[in-house]
Amino acid sequence: MAQIHVDCRGENCPVPLVETRKALRKAQPGDVVEVVGTHPSSKKEIPMAVEALGLSLLGVEENENGEWIIRIER
Amino acid sequence: MADADTTARAGSDDRATAVGAERTPGRPEKITVIVHSGDFDKMYSAFIIGNGALAMGMEASLYFTFWGLSRLKKGKLDSGPLSKMHMLGLGKAMIKGRMKKRNVRALQDMARDFKELGGKIFACDMTMDIMGVTAEQLEQDLIEEYCAVGTYIKEARESTVTLFI
Numbered sequence: 001m002a003q004i005h006v007d008c009r010g011e012n013c014p015v016p017l018v019e020t021r022k023a024l025r026k027a028q029p030g031d032v033v034e035v036v037g038t039h040p041s042s043k044k045e046i047p048m049a050v051e052a053l054g055l056s057l058l059g060v061e062e063n064e065n066g067e068w069i070i071r072i073e074r
Numbered sequence: 075m076a077d078a079d080t081t082a083r084a085g086s087d088d089r090a091t092a093v094g095a096e097r098t099p100g101r102p103e104k105i106t107v108i109v110h111s112g113d114f115d116k117m118y119s120a121f122i123i124g125n126g127a128l129a130m131g132m133e134a135s136l137y138f139t140f141w142g143l144s145r146l147k148k149g150k151l152d153s154g155p156l157s158k159m160h161m162l163g164l165g166k167a168m169i170k171g172r173m174k175k176r177n178v179r180a181l182q183d184m185a186r187d188f189k190e191l192g193g194k195i196f197a198c199d200m201t202m203d204i205m206g207v208t209a210e211q212l213e214q215d216l217i218e219e220y221c222a223v224g225t226y227i228k229e230a231r232e233s234t235v236t237l238f239i
Contacts, residue, residue, distance in 0.1 A: 012178045014122050017129035018187045025191070053131040 001030045008037040016042035027074040035070045043068040104133040105235040112141030113157040120239045121184040128191040137226050139198035146212045152181040194218040
């Protein structure tokens with residue numbers, strides 16, 4: 001069970017969604033994709049995409065730098 | 075007494091049924107976008123929407139026709155003017171500057187992302203004919219197929235979202 005890390009801090013629309021999707025396509029079932037970013041709308045929209053794709057949202061957090069961290073299970 | 079109503083109803087029987095999207099069960103939803111405009115800002119809309127749809131698990135097809143098709147020429151994807159306030163290039167330069175500041179991904183890279191995520195780009199062969207554009211002049215590795223309106227209609231019928239940009 002692998003952990004795939006996606007760093008899209010500083011990236012603008014639609015890059016966080018795109019990079020998350022790329023990582024999810026590469027992931028094997030059981031892998032966890034962790035995406036960290038700063039784009040405000042993506043914090044809401046990546047969970048929407050996870051739901052649309054029928055995958056599991058493990059958590060959405062924010063760290064002390066104001067960056068969001070979203071964890072998804074393939 | 076033949077009433078106009080009956081005639082009208084009889085005529086409507088031989089049109090193809092177009093109620094709802096004819097989708098194959100189990101296949102993801104699809105979006106079809108006609109990219110008629112070659113404007114810089116509208117090209118961004120097309121690729122942001124296309125990539126957004128792919129990111130949400132949909133299939134996406136972009137049909138390039140007329141001015142949009144010209145932008146598929148090698149290296150010309152971002153060469154269009156702004157649709158408004160172009161101001162002889164000043165407006166476009168300002169927008170490009172702002173995009174750079176906000177780290178907006180370049181159109182060429184968005185097009186590669188689109189292909190990588192499984193999106194399809196179609197080139198209108200009628201436009202190519204009218205404008206004298208050959209396949210060799212175009213970014214061939216981006217283009218899925220050269221086709222006509224029938225292909226668009228077939229795919230649009232299967233799509234839940236259709237847009238004209």
